[in-house]
Amino acid sequence: MILYQIIVLVLVLVMIAGAVAVVTAPTNFSAVIMEGVVALTLALLFLLMAAPDVAITQTVIAAGLSTAIFLWTLRRLEKVERKEKNHE
Amino acid sequence: MNKVAALGVIVILGIFIQMALHDSNPGKGAFPEKSSSLVADSYLTKSVSQKAPAEISPGDTKLENGAANVVTSVVVDYRGFDTLGEVTILFAVAAGIGLFLKKRPHFKPRQPGTILKTLVPLAVFFIFITGSYVFLHGHLTPGGGFPGGAMMAAGVVLLALSIRKSMRSVFFKILESLAGISFVAIGLIGLYTKGSFLQNFLGAGALGNLYSAWLVMILYFIIGIKVAAELSSVIADFDQMEEGGKQ
Amino acid sequence: MNQVILLIAIPLLVAFSMPLTGKLFPRVSKVIALLTLLFEAIWAGFILFNTKGAVSVVIGGWLPPFGINLVVDHLSGVVAFVVSIVVLFSIFFQLSSGLSKKPNFYMLSLLLVASLMGIIFTGDLFNLFVFFEIAGISAYSLIASGKNSNSSNGALGYLIPASVASVFYLVGIALIYSTLGTLNIAQIASSFSSVKPILATFIAFSLLTLVLLEFEIVPFNSWVPRAYQGAPSSISAIFSSGLALASGYVMLRLGVIVFNGGQGGFIRTGSFELGHALFGIGVITVIAGEIAALAQKDVKKMLAFSSVGQMGMVLVAFSIGTHSSIYGGIFALISHSFAKLLLFLTAGLIIMKTGKSKYTQWTGIARCSPLFGVLMLIGSLGVIGIPLFSGFWGKFAIIGSTVVLGKIGFIATTLILAASVVEGFYFFRLVHTMFETGEEKVPKVKANFAFWLISSLLVAVIVALGLRPGIIDGRLKKIPGELIGNAESGYVQAVNKQLKGSKK
Amino acid sequence: MNLTVLLYFGGFSLILTGFYGVLTGKNLIRVILALGIMEAGVNLLLVTTGFKPKAIPPIIVKSFKTLSLPNFADPLPQALVLTSIVIGFGITALSLALIVKYNEENGTIKMDEVENSEEVVE
Numbered sequence: 001m002i003l004y005q006i007i008v009l010v011l012v013l014v015m016i017a018g019a020v021a022v023v024t025a026p027t028n029f030s031a032v033i034m035e036g037v038v039a040l041t042l043a044l045l046f047l048l049m050a051a052p053d054v055a056i057t058q059t060v061i062a063a064g065l066s067t068a069i070f071l072w073t074l075r076r077l078e079k080v081e082r083k084e085k086n087h088e
Numbered sequence: 089m090n091k092v093a094a095l096g097v098i099v100i101l102g103i104f105i106q107m108a109l110h111d112s113n114p115g116k117g118a119f120p121e122k123s124s125s126l127v128a129d130s131y132l133t134k135s136v137s138q139k140a141p142a143e144i145s146p147g148d149t150k151l152e153n154g155a156a157n158v159v160t161s162v163v164v165d166y167r168g169f170d171t172l173g174e175v176t177i178l179f180a181v182a183a184g185i186g187l188f189l190k191k192r193p194h195f196k197p198r199q200p201g202t203i204l205k206t207l208v209p210l211a212v213f214f215i216f217i218t219g220s221y222v223f224l225h226g227h228l229t230p231g232g233g234f235p236g237g238a239m240m241a242a243g244v245v246l247l248a249l250s251i252r253k254s255m256r257s258v259f260f261k262i263l264e265s266l267a268g269i270s271f272v273a274i275g276l277i278g279l280y281t282k283g284s285f286l287q288n289f290l291g292a293g294a295l296g297n298l299y300s301a302w303l304v305m306i307l308y309f310i311i312g313i314k315v316a317a318e319l320s321s322v323i324a325d326f327d328q329m330e331e332g333g334k335q
Numbered sequence: 336m337n338q339v340i341l342l343i344a345i346p347l348l349v350a351f352s353m354p355l356t357g358k359l360f361p362r363v364s365k366v367i368a369l370l371t372l373l374f375e376a377i378w379a380g381f382i383l384f385n386t387k388g389a390v391s392v393v394i395g396g397w398l399p400p401f402g403i404n405l406v407v408d409h410l411s412g413v414v415a416f417v418v419s420i421v422v423l424f425s426i427f428f429q430l431s432s433g434l435s436k437k438p439n440f441y442m443l444s445l446l447l448v449a450s451l452m453g454i455i456f457t458g459d460l461f462n463l464f465v466f467f468e469i470a471g472i473s474a475y476s477l478i479a480s481g482k483n484s485n486s487s488n489g490a491l492g493y494l495i496p497a498s499v500a501s502v503f504y505l506v507g508i509a510l511i512y513s514t515l516g517t518l519n520i521a522q523i524a525s526s527f528s529s530v531k532p533i534l535a536t537f538i539a540f541s542l543l544t545l546v547l548l549e550f551e552i553v554p555f556n557s558w559v560p561r562a563y564q565g566a567p568s569s570i571s572a573i574f575s576s577g578l579a580l581a582s583g584y585v586m587l588r589l590g591v592i593v594f595n596g597g598q599g600g601f602i603r604t605g606s607f608e609l610g611h612a613l614f615g616i617g618v619i620t621v622i623a624g625e626i627a628a629l630a631q632k633d634v635k636k637m638l639a640f641s642s643v644g645q646m647g648m649v650l651v652a653f654s655i656g657t658h659s660s661i662y663g664g665i666f667a668l669i670s671h672s673f674a675k676l677l678l679f680l681t682a683g684l685i686i687m688k689t690g691k692s693k694y695t696q697w698t699g700i701a702r703c704s705p706l707f708g709v710l711m712l713i714g715s716l717g718v719i720g721i722p723l724f725s726g727f728w729g730k731f732a733i734i735g736s737t738v739v740l741g742k743i744g745f746i747a748t749t750l751i752l753a754a755s756v757v758e759g760f761y762f763f764r765l766v767h768t769m770f771e772t773g774e775e776k777v778p779k780v781k782a783n784f785a786f787w788l789i790s791s792l793l794v795a796v797i798v799a800l801g802l803r804p805g806i807i808d809g810r811l812k813k814i815p816g817e818l819i820g821n822a823e824s825g826y827v828q829a830v831n832k833q834l835k836g837s838k839k
Numbered sequence: 840m841n842l843t844v845l846l847y848f849g850g851f852s853l854i855l856t857g858f859y860g861v862l863t864g865k866n867l868i869r870v871i872l873a874l875g876i877m878e879a880g881v882n883l884l885l886v887t888t889g890f891k892p893k894a895i896p897p898i899i900v901k902s903f904k905t906l907s908l909p910n911f912a913d914p915l916p917q918a919l920v921l922t923s924i925v926i927g928f929g930i931t932a933l934s935l936a937l938i939v940k941y942n943e944e945n946g947t948i949k950m951d952e953v954e955n956s957e958e959v960v961e
Contacts, residue, residue, distance in 0.1 A: 001893075005842060008842060008845065008846070009845060012845060012846065012848070012849035015849060015853065015879075015883075016849060016852045016853065016856070019852070019853050019856040019857065019876045019879075019880075020856055022856075022860065022872050022873065022876055023856055023857070023859060023860035023863075023864075023869075023873055023876070028866065028868050028869065031868075031869060031872050032868075032872065035872050035875055035876070038853075038876065038879055039875075039879060042879050042882070042883060045846075045883065046886060049846075049886055049887070049890045049894075049912070050890070050894040050895055050896045050897075050911075050912040051159075051886050051889075051890075051896065051912060051917045051920070052230035052896050052898075053157070053159045053160070053230045053231065053232065053896075053917055053921060054159075054882075054886060054917050054920045054921060054924070055230075056222075056230055056231050056235045057234050057235045057238075057921055057924050057925075058882070058924055059235075060234075060235045060238040060239055060242070061234065061235070061238050061924055061925060061928050062875075062879070062924055062927065062928065064238070064242060065238055065241065065242065065245075065319065065323075065928060066875065066927075066928055066931055068245060068323075069322075069323070069326055069931070069932055069935055070868075070872075070931075070935065072326050072327075072935075073326070073868070073935040073938065073939060074868070076939060077868075077938075077939070077942060077948060090863075091863050093862075094859055094862035094863045095859065097858075097862060098855050098858060098859050098862075101855060101858070102851070102855055104537060105537065105851055107533050107537075108510075108533050108534045108536070108537035108538075109534070109847065111531035111532065111533040111534045113531045113532050113533065114531070115529055115530055115531035115532065115534075115535075116514050116515065116529050116530050116531065117514065117531050117534060118510055118513055118514055118534055118847075119513070119843060119844070119847075120513065120514065126400055126515075126516040126517045126522070127400050127401050127516065127517060127915055128516075128889070128911075128913040128914060128915055129908060130401060131401070131897075131914050131915065132897060132899075132908060132911050132914065133905040133908065135905070136397050136398065136401040136402070137396065137397060137398065140905045141905060142904065142905060142906070143902055143903070143904050143905065144899060144902060144903060144905060145901070145902025145903075146899065146900065146901065146902065156898055156899045156900065157897070157898045157899075158897040158898065158899065158911070158914040159897055159898075159914045159917045159918050159921070161914075162914050162915055162917075162918040163918045163921055163922075165395065165397075166395065166397050166401055166402055167395075167402065167403055167461075167462075167915075167918060168394075168395050169394045169395065169402075169403045169462060170403065170461060170462055170465050170918075170919075170922055171922070172347070173450075173453070173462070173465035173466060173468075173469055173922075174465065174922045174925050174926065176347060176350075176446060176449075176450075176469050177465070177468055177469055177472055177925070177926055177929045178925065178928075178929055179350070179351065179446070180443060180446050180469060180472045180473050180476065180929075181472055181476075181929040181932050181933045183354075183439045183442050183443055183446075183476070184439070184443060184472060184473070184475065184476025184477075184479070184933055184936075185476075185932070185933065185936045186437075186439050187437055187439035187440060187443065187476050187477075187479075187480050188476060188479035188480050188486075188487070188490075188936070188937075188940055189936055189939065189940060190943075228898075229898070230896065230898065232921075234921060234924075234925055258358065261354040261355075261358070262354065262355060262358075264351075264354060265351055265352055265353070265354040265355045266355075268347075268348075268350075268351025268352075269348060269351050269352050271351075272344055272347055272348040272351060273348070275340075275344060276344060276348075278395070278396075279337065279340060279344075282396060283337065283396070284337065284340075284392070284393050284394055284395060284396045285340040285344065285394045285395065286394055286395045287395050287396035288395075288396065295899060296899065296900075315925075322932050325936070326932075326935075326936070461919055461922075465922065465926070468926050468929075468930075472929060472930070472933060475933060475937065476933065479937055479940060484944045484945070486940075486944075487937050487940040487941040487944055487945075488941060488944070488945070490937050491867065491934065491937050491938070491941060491950070494930070494933070494934055494937065495861065495870060495874065495934075498874050498877075498930055498934075499858065499861055499874065499877065502854065502857075502874075502877045502878060502880075502881050505881040505884075505885065505923060506854065506881055506884060508885070508919070509881065509884045509885045509887075509888050509916070510888075512885075512888050512915070512916060513887075513888035518915075
């Protein structure tokens with residue numbers, strides 16, 4: 001039981017650190033990756049909290065698809081920025 | 089907003105939350121000693137509208153709801169109306185993106201290599217099988233329509249990334265539409281045969297069997313298809329706008 | 336009464352089928368959408384006509400605390416009817432105005448009306464959240480569909496605060512569930528007084544943030560001007576008349592029934608007088624809204640800020656919480672819906688035909704086409720609350736109810752009268768400009784049959800309500816009695832009756 | 840150590856961190872990410888309301904007497920969180936598409952540059 005509590009404590013701390021990292025990250029890309037880390041940690045936490053349904057959904061949707069469309073958008077925006085620079 | 093001011097707002101809010109959670113006044117607090125839930129036990133013992141049986145074991149047939157996964161029974165049956173709203177949200181997102189984003193038709197897809205061309209469809213085939221397994225077994229095991237549908241959508245992403253062909257969102261739209269119509273139609277059948285919207289008109293089946301909890305299974309199948317189609321069509325829209333940058 | 340679910344199910348069904356029909360016959364699908372909205376209005380009228388008192392309708396066959404229920408009473412019936420008419424008129428205007436939109440536009444308006452009906456009828460807190468989200472997502476997309484360069488700015492400026500507010504709403508739900516163990520509004524209402532007071536205050540604030548944001552109350556209304564300006568005029572009209580009405584309704588429901596237990600008087604949570612806070616916020620909203628409207632040159636923004644001021648007045652009325660103030664608040668909301676709808680549609684048509692969005696550029700428009708000037712005038716009179724027009728009776732009842740309150744009542748009365756003067760000033764400035772003779776020649780503005788039909792109906796309603804409020808009084812007067820009962824409100828009783836009548 | 844209190848603390852920390860990000864963020868992508876953090880925090884909070892120490896997942900795999908329930912976790916909050924996760928994804932997808940449109944219209948993904956050009960009354 002002590003081990004369980006320690007694991008939960010560590011996960012919560014990792015998650016909070018990740019959240020702070022998302023807010024303060026230097027680039028958009030690293031912020032998106034940190035968001036993925038937070039989502040995955042949360043999924044682990046859900047698994048430990050006897051909520052396997054939520055854990056699966058969190059992994060697939062919040063950690064997987066969400067991060068994917070963020071990266072998609074970032075690439076799109078970068079391309080536009082690069083194009084604009086070329087024009088100048 | 090100024091960083092200091094924002095920090096001030098956060099601190100004040102934090103203090104308010106701390107005071108609210110550790111309120112020492114008499115009354116019910118946020119950390120009840122005994123579980124305060126009025127509803128959870130009835131969900132677990134399947135005794136919402138009938139008396140709880142003395143014992144519940146897999147294989148029981150006389151329960152009001154035959155889903156072994158209680159979360160599923162809450163999502164699809166007891167609170168199925170929320171879930172209808174939920175798929176409506178994804179539908180609205182897909183429709184909204186289609187409404188305000190301009191489509192860019194002219195682009196040249198890059199041709200993939202042979203390895204990708206042969207291996208990715210195989211992988212996607214397995215992803216589809218897993219996804220459909222997850223939502224067909226939603227009433228028995230963890231998972232269900234949403235993650236299952238999202239897995240299938242992930243397969244579509246993989247296809248889109250590797251094959252580099254413009255994705256046809258028409259197919260998804262039709263699938264989405266059919267699934268949505270059948271969801272509401274099932275609700276209306278419940279309304280006119282049993283008296284209330286989305287009511288189970290198929291019986292509960294045996295607890296823990298694959299072919300049980302008919303309504304839950306059918307609805308989760310529909311939800312899975314609908315979520316897969318909606319997410320794929322959202323991704324197709326994103327894919328098109330991404331390609332648009334290249335032209 | 337079981338059939339009330341059709342108000343939500345049918346637009347959803349039609350919306351789901353529209354990707355099919357929209358691909359095959361785009362024109363027909365738009366007409367189908369319009370017919371669905373017409374059905375909504377008729378059906379809501381039918382429900383309202385048959386309402387005798389509060390009735391709870393279950394969904395899925397599960398009784399209230401376990402399943403989700405819908406509650407039909409006079410309040411929800413009236414609000415649903417008005418909302419359905421507002422959406423019908425706005426979308427009819429959009430469809431007939433010649434600005435063609437994709438089928439998706441009509442699909443999203445169907446989703447918007449379905450979610451507004453859900454917001455109005457649902458008896459479950461989480462379900463309310465889901466419907467608020469559907470309404471929000473349809474609204475953001477509809478705003479972004481606007482042609483001007485502000486539309487995505489307006490949509491994002493609405494999306495971000497609304498999403499933050501909905502996170503806090505979910506915090507409120509989590510705390511309510513861990514404290515009381517239920518999500519049913521009626522059950523929460525009957526046990527909310529046992530929650531610890533500071534916790535109760537926090538819960539009330541976190542739930543109300545989302546509602547007040549949609550209700551355009553200061554300090555949560557920074558989204559209003561941008562969103563209204565960016566959106567197509569028909570959508571601005573739906574916001575100001577439909578969404579604001581629905582969220583005002585939720586405010587009344589949560590405030591009077593849940594946080595006050597239906598006892599009447601100032602809304603309170605535990606020992607904290609929430610009503611005083613809401614009263615104060617309402618007063619600030621009235622002042623800020625009217626001053627901002629006075630400063631605006633852009634007509635749509637001016638109308639938006641005028642809505643903000645009116646909503647503040649309604650909030651003041653609701654927070655007082657007596658019979659006559661609640662009656663006055665509802666009357667003011669309804670008459671404001673009709674008058675603002677007329678103003679937005681007329682202004683939208685003028686902006687569309689002339690391409691000029693500032694009132695200073697409108698010089699002489701009414702010289703060429705005087706009927707538009709008259710329409711704007713009647714709409715303005717309806718909003719300001721001049722006797723013989725619909726807004727009067729609402730303000731009259733609110734002022735009448737504040738008189739008994741002593742000093743606070745004096746502040747409220749002065750404020751509402753002063754706000755009316757300011758409103759009168761900027762509306763007459765607008766109409767006066769329209770009738771001035773300008774140096775430039777202005778093109779004649781022409782409208783089609785659909786517009787004349789809608790506007791004449793709206794004028795008829797505004798004048799009829801002003802001359803004879805008795806038409807709707809019979810039903811409106813029953814509402815406060817249903818909300819404020821001796822021990823329990825009619826709403827809570829209806830749900831409890833259903834529980835007792837069950838076999839369990 | 841009380842696990843419930845710890846999890847509440849984690850949930851509220853995430854919400855407040857995200858809120859700080861939303862308040863201070865200029866870059867729209869960062870604001871949406873911060874919103875995602877807030878949503879994650881509230882999801883944790885919701886699951887925590889149904890959490891009991893040593894709980895087992897609410898799936899009936901073997902028989903039990905209804906008078907003495909096994910220590911199941913509360914299924915209702917889990918069902919709500921499922922809904923909430925999907926809604927959060929919907930909001931994210933829509934806002935990203937809006938950001939792309941915003942970028943096309945204004946040539947930037949910063950919020951304040953456009954905001955300054957308009958009178959916004961708080």
